[in-house]
Amino acid sequence: MKKLIMTTTLLCSAFALPFATAGDVPHVTKYADGMALAKTDSMPLWENTKLDLQHIADIHLETNDGYREFIEAFGLQQLVDINPDPHVVEINLEAREDYVEMIPGIPSKVYTYNGTVPGPLIRGTVGDTLIVHFTNNLPEPTTIHWHGLRLPADMDGSSMSQNPIPPGESFTYEFELKEASLFWYHPHVRSNEQVEKGLAGALLVSEKKESVDDFIHATEQKILVLDDVLLDEHGQVEAFFNGTMEEILLKKIDGRSGNTLLVNGREMPTLHVKSGVPVRWRMVNIANTRFMRVVVPGHELTRIGGDGGLLEAPIHDGEDVFLVPGQRADIMFVPKGKPGSELIVYWKDSARGRHTIDIMDNGMVMMGDDEMDGNYPDIPLMRLVFEKSHKPAKELMLPEQLRTIEPIDITGAAETTLTFNHSMPMADGTIKFLINGKTFSEVTSDDAPDAQVGEIQVWNLVNMTGGDHPFHLHGFFFQVLETLYKDKEGNVLKVVPAPQLENVDMVNLPSRNGPAGSVSITKIAIDFSPAEGLTGADIEAHGGVAVIEDADLAIGKRGRSGGWQFHCHILEHADTGMMSFVEVFQ
Numbered sequence: 088m089k090k091l092i093m094t095t096t097l098l099c100s101a102f103a104l105p106f107a108t109a110g111d112v113p114h115v116t117k118y119a120d121g122m123a124l125a126k127t128d129s130m131p132l133w134e135n136t137k138l139d140l141q142h143i144a145d146i147h148l149e150t151n152d153g154y155r156e157f158i159e160a161f162g163l164q165q166l167v168d169i170n171p172d173p174h175v176v177e178i179n180l181e182a183r184e185d186y187v188e189m190i191p192g193i194p195s196k197v198y199t200y201n202g203t204v205p206g207p208l209i210r211g212t213v214g215d216t217l218i219v220h221f222t223n224n225l226p227e228p229t230t231i232h233w234h235g236l237r238l239p240a241d242m243d244g245s246s247m248s249q250n251p252i253p254p255g256e257s258f259t260y261e262f263e264l265k266e267a268s269l270f271w272y273h274p275h276v277r278s279n280e281q282v283e284k285g286l287a288g289a290l291l292v293s294e295k296k297e298s299v300d301d302f303i304h305a306t307e308q309k310i311l312v313l314d315d316v317l318l319d320e321h322g323q324v325e326a327f328f329n330g331t332m333e334e335i336l337l338k339k340i341d342g343r344s345g346n347t348l349l350v351n352g353r354e355m356p357t358l359h360v361k362s363g364v365p366v367r368w369r370m371v372n373i374a375n376t377r378f379m380r381v382v383v384p385g386h387e388l389t390r391i392g393g394d395g396g397l398l399e400a401p402i403h404d405g406e407d408v409f410l411v412p413g414q415r416a417d418i419m420f421v422p423k424g425k426p427g428s429e430l431i432v433y434w435k436d437s438a439r440g441r442h443t444i445d446i447m448d449n450g451m452v453m454m455g456d457d458e459m460d461g462n463y464p465d466i467p468l469m470r471l472v473f474e475k476s477h478k479p480a481k482e483l484m485l486p487e488q489l490r491t492i493e494p495i496d497i498t499g500a501a502e503t504t505l506t507f508n509h510s511m512p513m514a515d516g517t518i519k520f521l522i523n524g525k526t527f528s529e530v531t532s533d534d535a536p537d538a539q540v541g542e543i544q545v546w547n548l549v550n551m552t553g554g555d556h557p558f559h560l561h562g563f564f565f566q567v568l569e570t571l572y573k574d575k576e577g578n579v580l581k582v583v584p585a586p587q588l589e590n591v592d593m594v595n596l597p598s599r600n601g602p603a604g605s606v607s608i609t610k611i612a613i614d615f616s617p618a619e620g621l622t623g624a625d626i627e628a629h630g631g632v633a634v635i636e637d638a639d640l641a642i643g644k645r646g647r648s649g650g651w652q653f654h655c656h657i658l659e660h661a662d663t664g665m666m667s668f669v670e671v672f673q
């Protein structure tokens with residue numbers, strides 16, 4: 088058997104990291120200011136950091152402008168930066184099959200980055216260069232897509248910008264970190280299966296200290312990677328689209344929901360919080376399909392950021408925070424509870440247009456509405472244990488304004504309309520998910536929308552289906568203008584005005600509000616400018632970079648047409664066709 092459980096237990100202590108290990112003993116290098124880094128002789132840090140979530144240390148790392156943030160990885164593997172330059176984060180990353188314990192005591196065979204699920208937390212500061220030496224040791228090709236980042240086209244890792252990296256081969260990703268936010272990384276080849284099997288990790292880009300409020304900056308941050316996985320009775324990830332024809336169709340239509348909810352790769356971890364001491368949770372939803380409504384009962388959560396970093400002003404969200412697959416949230420609150428008592432943070436369902444499927448004896452497929460949609464039972468997500476604080480309890484002291492966000496000026500902007508639909512489900516288990524009537528493998532350069540570098544466009548994202556689709560665009564931020572609902576005759580039934588101004592890379596396209604023929608239309612404004620410091624050539628889809636060498640790849644026959652992908656982030660929808668691309672020209 089492979090090395091299964093080399094548990095390195097990090098004991099909790101304020102500024103040092105005492106280790107207790109089985110096997111190879113890691114050294115802890117302590118620095119004069121009390122910080123510490125761990126490493127072993129025989130292997131890099133990541134080889135033996137199957138962390139015990141019950142006992143996680145605070146790991147205080149220094150950012151390149153010399154100030155310290157309090158970020159607890161909470162069981163996520165931390166990478167060793169092999170580059171001495173403080174403005175360069177250089178790391179080694181390997182995708183390989185391995186065993187991890189998502190459920191304590193049960194090793195599951197999964198795909199990992201550096202041996203863990205989720206992959207290691209990658210950290211940098213705005214302005215740093217990130218260099219990732221990536222090796223694919225999976226039994227199949229893969230790439231890494233840097234979800235949410237503005238970077239040169241040839242670093243995007245999508246199936247439009249890079250030939251999949253074959254097993255045994257390496258590729259170096261290198262780009263500058265342009266914006267501060269929590270991002271994430273995952274493959275863009277058969278992502279429905281590769282992400283489900285464990286390939287995804289968080290990438291935190293911190294603000295420079297002068298651009299963050301002192302109170303927020305002084306608050307300890309925790310990175311929470313939310314996921315679910317569909318495990319069989321042996322604790323193994325279920326094969327791609329398993330089951331009866333009805334079940335297979337349903338997994339394609341509703342997406343694959345897991346039966347095991349994970350926070351930082353573990354089921355029901357325990358998190359210790361000090362009563363009265365504010366916390367900041369940076370959350371990302373990496374699930375294939377599951378919409379995450381996370382409830383902290385009895386607590387008032389304040390959202391201060393999302394996909395594109397800080398909001399303009401804090402939003403009081405009540406006791407829950409909502410993330411569609413791919414989305415991020417940055418929340419703060421003050422935990423309050425009797426020392427020693429526990430609180431269960433739980434997942435709550437939200438309606439997203441789930442269906443039922445019946446295949447009749449005559450082969451007819453009947454699609455209906457799932458009556459339980461929105462009312463599935465709550466699921467416990469993690470346990471908070473309150474500890475006594477020796478300092479007086481604090482309230483959140485947030486500034487009224489967190490930053491300024493320029494609204495994208497849409498005067499004179501060209502409009503593009505994109506429809507999101509699916510074909511009729513068939514008794515043989517096939518169904519196609521479509522953008523403008525085509526699956527991704529059918530889309531050619533002629534169908535793809537075009538944009539000029541620097542152009543501003545308004546996109547009308549028309550959802551013709553009875554289910555929600557979380558829309559994601561690679562490489563550019565956008566702002567949501569409004570969502571309107573129309574009936575079959577085209578009458579406007581309802582207009583949902585713009586939410587608070589925010590730069591995002593995800594927006595949920597809500598299901599239509601009525602029978603076939605009615606639609607929801609979400610309007611977004613996109614700025615196709617390169618991030619500061621990038622050139623038009625860097626982001627041009629035909630700049631000789633976003634080119635697929637082998638026009639006959641399974642992803643389609645489109646020859647030398649690259650582009651920036653957009654798709655539904657329900658990965659079962661993306662991989663059954665709901666994906667397309669925009670070609671950006673100089």
Ligand code: C2O
Binds near residue numbers: 234273275652656
């Ligand atoms: Cu999370 Cu195409 O990406």
Ligand code: CU
Binds near residue numbers: 556657660
């Ligand atoms: Cu979808």
